[in-house]
Amino acid sequence: MPTRSGRATFNLRAVVQDTGVKADTLRAWERRYGLPCPQRTPGGHRLFSQRDIDTVHWLKARLMEGMTIGRAAELWHSFEAEGQDPLIALPAVSAGEPQAFPILHGQALEHAREVWLEACLRFQEEQAEAAIAHALAQYPAEVVAVEVLSRGLAEIGDRWYRAEASIHQEHFTSALAMRRLEALMAGLPQPSLPGTLLVGAAPDDLHGFAPLLLAYLLRRRGRRAVYLGVDIPLDRFEQTLQQIQPDLVILTAQRLPAAANLAPFGQLLAGCS
Template sequence: MARTISKKPVYNLNLVLQETGIKADTLRAWERRYQLPQPVRTDGGHRLFSEYDIETIKWLIARQEEGMRISRAVDLWNNILSSGEDPLYSQMADQTRKPAGPIGKHESEALEFERSRWVQACMNFNEAAAEQVLTQSFAQFSLETVCVEILQKGLAEIGSLWYQGRASVQQEHFASELAVRRMHSLITAAPQPVRDGTILVSCPAGEEHIFSPLLITLLLRYRSWNVIYLGANVPKQHFKETIQKTHPDLVVLTAMRLTTAASLREMAFFIQDRDLPVAFGGRIFNLLPDLIKKIPGYYLGSDLLGSISAIEELLINPLPDTEFAEVPERFSQTIGQFIAKRQLIEINIQDSLTKRWGSQITSQPIEEAINYLERNIVAALSFGDMDLLGNNMDWIGERLAAYGFPPDWNFAFIEAFHNALESQMGQAGKPITAWTGKILASTPSSS
């Protein structure tokens, strides 16, 4: 149980100044303008303060040290009071101003157990059981801890099961929908923003994974920042009007795949041209750290909770523009020529595979596989590095299997792709055919 803070007025002004470090003039100004703190006066007119008054002063000073103006700190204090909680005791106040502390061994084991229960409930499509796990967990642990240790890691676990073929797309979608719905509910219940500064949080074009940006939005809202969440798959052209209307101090973008990292890069240039700072993060930058230096913006790091502190630091103490590596112009030219020849390349691949397999395969899975590979090729070219796609057949085989290809067809597919590129693009397609050539050289052919 938390210690009760006494409201009995027993301390004189000198002791308060010594205990808090505040100046007497500043304290008088706070009392006059904001009615905080509220000391009582003796018959002789001297002010007496309680322990609660002293802790109130310390609380306000701490908010100033975090970058708030005193008027905003007072607004936050009053906002928490109006919610029925006391700022010096409330969980809301703790969540608003600082992240959860380190997780101990016993707490870690308890969280792992609750996470396994939530994952199992989702795998069984048991919404009531999944919601019960979350309700019980929020009663035991901090908001940040539950969101990261159960929801975020639980979704990652289910995603891994899907990747291994041990979970269905429907199970993954069910879990994601429950997690996203909970995020929206928590965001709606978050305190009103009282800090100076507006943050836009968004996914670039093509990015549909929204849990991480929602969690960023939630945690920043609970720190009293004004956050505008734009959602998934936001095209670059829609950003201009949004920026003009909202006047953000920072734009935060997230991407999970190489293709959407390329969209993020394009949007980052667009935003930077409007003299706005950009911060970015996401799983793909953990997997391919070489991408980071090719994006004009501030990388938020691999840890989501750490990214919240990084965002706050950027708002309070803006950094100079970051340096980034330019991509040689020849890669842009290759992209243009590849897109111009795409239809002919696809026809060549279709013809080659049809001649080889005849009626064994329909056109739809071939088209889907070609489109998937083409999107990744364009993304890799936009970063000036085809090796970002890897130099073996593993990931290609996994994706082709998802489109209905037997494993022994993988080599023939890449071979048909390689030959179509050489036929239609010649030397102009060299950056791509050099990569497909490596794939073929590393893969045993099958007759």
């Protein structure tokens, strides 16, 4: 199970907005039960990781089930003592329980996507980053990654195809989305589940967001996903397989010519099985 909380990037206000738990309550939980476990800046301010936020959601779910906060914290620590990750052993949202963020395609997310896209189309990097930060303060990171970043890239790709956006605007938007997704991935805790997955894009395929998003979502769920990037060559790929020893290989292609380049990889993998 993970013993580290990942890179701390969220301040107290962001956690309050994300979880709905008041700042005083978060401080009390930390002081009394050691949950969550934020880091401190040199100035003494709290900085939370994505795992810290997930921990707060987990505690809230236990309270909704009728537990006291003391019992919920005790349960968390008992899972850890047994070598289990509480977030996996007992998910925050149980079957039949209402989702904390039920609107995944609602007007709020559509508005966030529109604001982000408009800033990107104007090459306004600070405004685009602010739009994503605001969305992350209201929704889980994976929801923002899919509903704002991924769908936003698809939309600007359509605009480029219709000659409503330039290639420079498309590249600028893609670069911002990739950078933000890489930052989100860097803040994740260490993998907690066994097995390794290898993810990348086919030869001659330079579209890196889709495989990177897949690797991020897998890591969010405790999987070890090794991301190789784009335009992966067949040369020495067998040596890479021997070194990584993946349980599953996932190679993406967004164009038919690139997809055709995957045939030799399939033959190689078939020979390795």
